[in-house]
Structure formats: C-alpha cells, structure tokens
Amino acid sequence: MIIEERENQIVLKEVDDFNPVHIFDCGQCFRWTKENDGSYTGVVKGKILNVSKNGQEIVLDNTNLKDFEDIWYEYFDLARDYSSIKKELAAHDKNLSDAVDFGWGIRILQQDGWEMLISFIISSNNRIPMIQRAINNISERYGQEIGEYKGKTYYSFPTPEQLSKASIEDLRECKTGFRDKYIFNTTKDILENELDIQDFLDMDSATCHKELMKFQGVGAKVSDCIALFGMRKYDSFPVDVWVKRVMQEFYDAEDMSLPKMRKYGMDLFGEKAGFAQQYLFYYVREMEIGK
DNA sequence: TGTCAGGTCCTCA
C-alpha cells in the first residue's frame, strides 16, 4: 500500500482489499451515509471523513497524514492482511469462496465499543434505515457538533455522560421505540458502576460475550455484534435471521435454535468466525439467498 | 388493515 498526501486528502494506492461499498454496506456500521457521487461520509473520533474509490485509488477526503496515522489506519484495520484471511476462508468450502469473491473489499472496522453497544441495542428487531435514523437523532441531540462538510452539519456520538442527560421519554422521541428503556438503563448502568468500555477489549471472547449480555437489551446476537465490531473479538459469530438462513442453505444445518447455531458456526470457522460471518452475511443479504 | 424487520425480555412449563 502506498500512502500519498494531497491537499486535505490522503490517497491510498495498491490496496488489495478495500471497497467502500462493501465496507459500509455489509451491516457493521450505521453512521456512514452515501453521497450522490457514490462516496461515503461519516464521523469517527470527532472527525468528518469522506471515502471514495477512484479506480484503483482509495481517496480519504477532509483529512491529513497525522489523522490518518492516529485514527484512520487503525479504524480501517489497515494493518491486517485480508488477502491471507480470504485465502484461508476460500479454501474452507465453495460457498464461502463465492461469498469472499462477492464481498472482496470488506474490512471489519475497528469501531468504538460504547457506540456499538448502544447502536446494536437499537438494532434489535429493527430495520437498518430506522436504526440509522435513531442513532442520528441521538447524536444530533446529545452529541457534539463537529462541523460541516459539503453543506451538512455533523455530530459526534454522545459519550455516556452526555447520553445520561436523556430521559426515557427523550429517547423515545429519538425514535428508538421500545428500546428506549434499554438504552437508558444501560447508560445508567455504565455510569453508576463506573464501568470502563476499554476493559471489555482486554477480556477473552467468552467473558466479553457474557459480560456484555448483562446490559439490558443485549442478548446473544447483539452481544456478538458488539464484541466483533467494537471489542476486536474476531471469533464472534453473530447469528441473525440471515445467518441462520445461510447456515441452513449452505451448511446443512438443521432448524436449530439460535444458541446452537452460534456454536455450530464458531466450531465450523474457529478463530476466523467473525470474518466468515461478514462475508456470508453480505453475500446472502445482497443476493437474497434463502428468502 | 395486516405483516414484518439484523432480537430481547418475560412468563410459564
């Protein structure tokens, strides 16, 4: 990978496994919006970034070399060799190989654990546009104004302290629905017990999964998503309706319960279960396989 | 008008 600094931009050349569409549309994040020109704009760590693919180049707009080194290199997981991961997964079986070919540019973003916790609580029994809207409402009301980009104002995701200013009714007004009390209680839980989200990153996967489920509104699936996308637990295997479908279509899994399906997937793909899940999930959802 | 969506919680056996 070659890194080139231009005016207010960083350009990445010769990146093998990086496609903004795959990365931002594979269901791992909710705060990147697609612009009319096909690029994506989002907010991370108080910075607004726009990402586009121009031929073989990846263009990161509205940034500089320092922020690239401090934030974006880690956020986009650029130290990881996705080619070798894909090679290993593709060798596992034909279906996974097809899924990897289809979503070749997926990378698992290293997102903020606290933001993932609240975001995936909102995701339960919900649709993606509604999830995005609720998170945006929360950010606009309780986060901090970051600035403008191409005429639009952007806000940071609120800290636990900032979000604690919201009542259950306030959260309902943000269109979180019946999850309002889950968010309220989880936020209160963190502040009152002085829980540090960073501690979850140091836990082993099983402990992390179990501890996350102690928060109200966090069941097995949501816990796995938070662990995978916010806590670097790459052996997590979130099982939702889509993954259940793919396991039955591709892997002869019988109609088993979700906890059993979770174990089935973790046993099947081992320490790379999270990566396998992402390629499979993106593949079946885009192709609407098994629906 | 009824169903359904990237689940979780609660209740009851």
Added chain:
DNA sequence: TGAGGACCTGAC
C-alpha cells in the same frame, strides 16, 4: 432449557 407472546415504528 425452551417455547410463545409482546413490543415501537413505518414501509409495503
């Protein structure tokens, strides 16, 4: 343990 129902919301 496991099954069954309720649950905000809004798009079809």
